[in-house]
Amino acid sequence: MDGFMKRIHYASGSLLTGDAIADVLLRYAAALASNRTAAEVSAPAVAEAGDVTEVMLVLGPASQILAENAPGIEELVDDEFVAALEGKMAALTSRAGFVTSGTEESDGLDLDLL
DSSP: OOSOEEEEEETTEEEEEEHHHHHHHHHHHHHHHHTTOOEEEEEEEEOTTSOEEEEEEEESTTOOEEEEEOTTSOOOOOHHHHHHHHHHHHHHHOOOOOOOSSOTTOTTOOGGGO
16 A cells, blocks of 8 residues: 545535546646636545445536545545546646737738738
């Protein structure tokens, strides 16, 4: 067991998942909020019976999430899920840059149409 399990409290319920999964979910929720957008996420979790399942979350600017350690349970690890959300966060932060030159000779250019 490398890390802890985490209990994530979300809306009026909670879910149990691995440390890295909880970490990336919280960071993704923060990235979505910073970009004023939302996303539906299907995340791996441990069900009451102890089997691995998926839970659906809607994360966005109004999401209020709390994660706490839940030691004593074998950690759930899903490297593909973590990598996928890391990629989505990277896509949120890679925006087109502002053009600082090249429009000097554009008389009559209507910037409202850009």
